[in-house]
Amino acid sequence: MSHRIGIIGLMHESNTFIAEQTTLIDFENDLLLRGPSVREKMADSLHEVGGFFAGLQLAGIEAVPIFMARALPYGTISAETADILFERLLDAVAEHAPLDGYLVAPHGATVSANHPDFDGDWLTLLRERIGQTPMIATLDLHANLSARMVAACDAIVGYRTNPHLDQKERGLEAAALMARTVRGEIRPTMAAAFPPLAANIERQASAEPHWKPLQDKQAAQLALPGVLSNSLLYCFPYSDVPQMGSSVVVVTDNDPVLAQKLADELAAEWWQRRDDFAGKMRSVADAMAFVRTHDGPICLLDMGDNVGGGSPGDSTILAHALIETGVKSMVILQDPESVHHAESLGVGHRVTLRMGGKCDRLHGEPIEAIVEVISLHDGKFEETEVRHGGIRSFDQGRTAVVVTDGGLTVMLTTRRTAPFSLRQLTAFGVIPEQFHAIVAKGVHAPTAAYATISKHLIRVNTPGATTADMVTLNHQHRRKPLYPFE
Numbered sequence: 032m033s034h035r036i037g038i039i040g041l042m043h044e045s046n047t048f049i050a051e052q053t054t055l056i057d058f059e060n061d062l063l064l065r066g067p068s069v070r071e072k073m074a075d076s077l078h079e080v081g082g083f084f085a086g087l088q089l090a091g092i093e094a095v096p097i098f099m100a101r102a103l104p105y106g107t108i109s110a111e112t113a114d115i116l117f118e119r120l121l122d123a124v125a126e127h128a129p130l131d132g133y134l135v136a137p138h139g140a141t142v143s144a145n146h147p148d149f150d151g152d153w154l155t156l157l158r159e160r161i162g163q164t165p166m167i168a169t170l171d172l173h174a175n176l177s178a179r180m181v182a183a184c185d186a187i188v189g190y191r192t193n194p195h196l197d198q199k200e201r202g203l204e205a206a207a208l209m210a211r212t213v214r215g216e217i218r219p220t221m222a223a224a225f226p227p228l229a230a231n232i233e234r235q236a237s238a239e240p241h242w243k244p245l246q247d248k249q250a251a252q253l254a255l256p257g258v259l260s261n262s263l264l265y266c267f268p269y270s271d272v273p274q275m276g277s278s279v280v281v282v283t284d285n286d287p288v289l290a291q292k293l294a295d296e297l298a299a300e301w302w303q304r305r306d307d308f309a310g311k312m313r314s315v316a317d318a319m320a321f322v323r324t325h326d327g328p329i330c331l332l333d334m335g336d337n338v339g340g341g342s343p344g345d346s347t348i349l350a351h352a353l354i355e356t357g358v359k360s361m362v363i364l365q366d367p368e369s370v371h372h373a374e375s376l377g378v379g380h381r382v383t384l385r386m387g388g389k390c391d392r393l394h395g396e397p398i399e400a401i402v403e404v405i406s407l408h409d410g411k412f413e414e415t416e417v418r419h420g421g422i423r424s425f426d427q428g429r430t431a432v433v434v435t436d437g438g439l440t441v442m443l444t445t446r447r448t449a450p451f452s453l454r455q456l457t458a459f460g461v462i463p464e465q466f467h468a469i470v471a472k473g474v475h476a477p478t479a480a481y482a483t484i485s486k487h488l489i490r491v492n493t494p495g496a497t498t499a500d501m502v503t504l505n506h507q508h509r510r511k512p513l514y515p516f517e
C-alpha cells in the first residue's frame with residue numbers, strides 16, 4: 032500500500048520587543064499558500080519544506096501539500112491574524128484528511144498576542160485532529176522549545192547550522208524518518224532537556240570553536256545504536272515568553288529512557304560550558320578603532336538592527352560613526368520616503384535627504400546629507416547560492432542608490448529586507464569589494480554571503496530592538512533562573 036504524507040509549514044520569528052505587530056499582509060507579502068501552490072513554490076527550494084518534498088520523492092512516497100505560511104521576522108503576530116492562520120490551517124488539514132503522516136515546519140519562536148506558545152498550540156490542535164498518526168517536525172535553530180511542542184510531535188529535527196545552510200538537509204532527514212516510521216521500521220520517541228541558560232545571540236555561530244565540544248558529543252550520541260536524531264536549539268532571546276531559552280532534543284527508536292538520558296547529558300555539558308555562551312561585546316567605538324587600523328573590506332555586523340531578528344533595518348548608528356572615520360563605506364537603509372524623493376529627481380541629480388532613523392527612537396537619528404542619485408531600481412533580485420533562509424526570489428521594493436560627498440554610499444529600500452544575499456548589492460551595480468567598510472544588519476545570517484568578500488567580519492554591540500545585550504531587554508515572562516540573567 033502506498034503512503035500519503037501531508038506537508039505543512041507555518042513559521043515566523045516573533046520579536047516581542049518590537050511595538051508593531053505582524054499581520055496577515057506580512058504573510059501575504061512572503062508566503063501564504065494552500066494545496067498544490069505549496070508544491071509549486073517550495074518543492075525546488077533549499078528550505079526544509081523543499082527537503083520534505085525531495086525526501087518523500089526519494090522514498091517513493093506521495094507528498095500531499097496542505098498549507099504554507101511564513102512572514103519576515105518582526106513583532107508579535109496579532110490575535111486576529113493568528114486566528115485566521117489557525118482556521119485556514121485546520122480547514123486545509125480537514126480537506127486532505129485522512130493521511131498516513133504529517134511533516135510539519137514550525138519555526139519554534141513564533142508568538143502571537145493570544146498564543147505565547149504559538150507553535151505548541153497549533154501542533155497540539157493538529158495532534159487533536161490526527162490522533163495517533165505520525166507527525167514529525169523540523170525547527171529553526173533559534174527555537175524556544177516548549178513542552179507542548181515536544182508532546183505534540185513524534186520527533187523533532189532542529190537545524191544544525193547558523194547561518195542556516197542545512198535547512199533542506201534537515202527536511203530530508205525528517206522525511207527519511209517519516210518514511211521509516213510509516214513502513215514500520217522504526218518507532219520514534221523523543222525527550223527534551225532545558226538547561227537553565229540562554230545562549231547569547233553573539234555566540235550563536237555554529238562553526239565557532241566553542242560549539243565544537245557539544246557538537247562532538249552530539250555526533251557521539253548519534254553513533255549509538257537506537258539513536259535517530261539529536262538537536263541543540265540555541266534560543267531566540269527576543270521572544271519574551273516562558274519557553275525562552277536554550278534546549279536539547281533527542282529522538283530514539285522506541286527507547287524513551289535512553290532519549291531522556293542523552294538529552295540530559297547534552298544539557299549538562301552545555302550548562303557546564305555556559306560561560307562560553309555569554310556575549311563578548313564590541314562597542315561602536317571599538318569597532319571604529321578597528322576600521323581605522325585594518326584593511327578592508329570590513330563587514331560590520333549591526334547586531335542591534337538585525338533585520339532577520341525583526342528589527343526595522345533603518346538604524347543609522349554605524350553609518351554616523353563611519354562618516355566620522357571618513358572611510359569609503361556603505362549601508363542599506365529601509366526608507367521609502369527617501370526612495371521617493373530620489374525617484375522624483377532622477378539619476379544624476381543632487382538632493383538633500385534625511386535618511387533612515389525614522390521607524391522608532393531606538394536606532395539613531397536620520398543622516399541628513401546632500402547626495403547624488405547614482406541609480407534607481409525595481410528592487411527585485413534572485414539568489415541561487417546556498418544562503419541563510421533558503422530564499423531564492425527577493426523583492427525589496429523600489430530602490431535608490433545614493434552617495435554623499437563624504438563617501439558614504441546608501442542603498443535606500445522601500446521594504447525591510449534581510450541582508451542574506453550579495454545579489455542585493457551586485458544586482459544593482461554596487462560592488463562590495465570597493466568599500467573599506469560595509470554594514471550588514473544581522474549577526475550570523477549575513478555571514479554566508481558577506482564572508483566571501485570581506486577581509487574581516489566584526490560584530491558590533493549597537494543599541495536597538497535586537498541588542499545583543501539581552502540582559503537589558505527587561506523580559507517579563509521568561510523562565511527563572513536563567514543564565515546569564517541570574
Ligand SMILES: [Zn+2]
Pocket residue numbers: 171172173195
Ligand atoms: Zn533562525
